Amino acid sequence: xxxxxxxxxxxxxxxxxxxxxxxxxxxxxxxxxxxxxxxxxxxxxxxxxxxxxxxxxxxxxxxxxxxxxxxxxxxxxxxxxxxxxxxxxxxxxxxxxxxxxxxxxxxxxxxxxxxxxxxxxxxxxxxxxxxxxxxxxxxxxxxxxxxxxxxxxxxxxxxxxxxxxxxxxxxxxxxxxxxxxxxxxxxxxxxxxxxxxxxxxxxxxxxxxxxxxxxxxxxxxxxxxxxxxxxxxxxxxxxxxxxxxxxxxxxxxxxxxxxxxxxxxxxxxxxxxxxxxxxxxxxxxxxxxxxxxxxxxxxxxxxxxxx
Numbered sequence: 210x211x212x213x214x215x216x217x218x219x220x221x222x223x224x225x226x227x228x229x230x231x232x233x234x235x236x237x238x239x240x241x242x243x244x245x246x247x248x249x250x251x252x253x254x255x256x257x258x259x260x261x262x263x264x265x266x267x268x269x270x271x272x273x274x275x276x277x278x279x280x281x282x283x284x285x286x287x288x289x290x291x292x293x294x295x296x297x298x299x300x301x302x303x304x305x306x307x308x309x310x311x312x313x314x315x316x317x318x319x320x321x322x323x324x325x326x327x328x329x330x331x332x333x334x335x336x337x338x339x340x341x342x343x344x345x346x347x348x349x350x351x352x353x354x355x356x357x358x359x360x361x362x363x364x365x366x367x368x369x370x371x372x373x374x375x376x377x378x379x380x381x382x383x384x385x386x387x388x389x390x391x392x393x394x395x396x397x398x399x400x401x402x403x404x405x406x407x408x409x410x411x412x413x414x415x416x417x418x419x420x421x422x423x424x425x426x427x428x429x430x431x432x433x434x435x436x437x438x439x440x441x442x443x444x445x446x447x448x449x450x451x452x453x454x455x456x457x458x459x460x461x462x463x464x465x466x467x468x469x470x471x472x473x474x475x476x477x478x479x480x481x482x483x484x485x486x487x488x489x490x491x492x493x494x495x496x497x498x499x500x501x502x503x504x505x506x507x508x509x510x511x512x513x514x515x516x
Contacts, residue, residue, distance in 0.1 A: 260483055336452065343452060
């Protein structure tokens with residue numbers, strides 16, 4: 210019985226190198242000195258002590274990577290390297306606040322305006338000398354989309370627009386961006402109203418840079434402009450100025466959606482070439498705010514700037 214107990218305890222615990230060392234240094238079973246009775250008694254005492262140790266240090270230590278990860282489908286754009294797919298638990302924010310779009314009241318809130326086209330209201334915020342929409346545009350038009358084709362995302366994050374729609378290439382609301390679209394170059398007249406409500410316009414790259422400077426520079430603008438929750442892996446912002454950018458993601462030109470929770474992409478009215486235009490990007494893993502170039506046929510968010 211003693212041999213069986215000793216074997217059981219030793220088998221369970223010899224997997225830990227630290228205890229092997231303990232045995233080699235301190236176990237009386239390893240010593241040839243003394244008489245058989247003393248050794249037998251000492252071994253028995255050692256067995257009882259060893260079995261009483263509960264291994265709690267090892268049992269409670271979390272794994273370095275306790276969950277499997279899957280890399281999402283990549284796109285041809287160069288936004289940022291794709292992270293591992295998030296699990297359901299990783300979508301919880303470290304902030305107690307949640308991004309919920311609640312319509313403001315133009316009767317009681319001076320920082321609120323109504324889009325006369327559909328009656329939707331939007332919060333506004335003054336940052337430096339500029340007045341911005343503090344929410345993403347949600348005006349429905351052709352070639353505008355809800356993330357994952359789900360209305361609930363439009364209600365929360367606003368719609369995603371191709372650059373042609375953001376610029377109002379059809380000339381529905383003004384002629385300033387007429388003819389601007391994919392696979393063609395154009396010479397817009399600034400400011401470009403685009404898909405924005407009357408009295409507002411789609412910002413150009415100069416105006417985005419003005420915003421960056423107003424919040425302390427592009428190197429920290431990402432943190433300052435991102436909302437305080439919803440961003441993946443605790444990549445939330447401080448939202449110090451009330452711009453409240455949520456991670457709305459984007460629509461790929463193949464028709465699939467990506468980066469909700471990880472990135473925010475806002476069109477500018479500045480063209481790069483016949484196929485590309487500038488956008489402002491914010492990312493969960495990145496403090497700066499960037500002006501980058503991507504295909505005009507992507508679906509990005511729109512933030513309008515007051516004329």
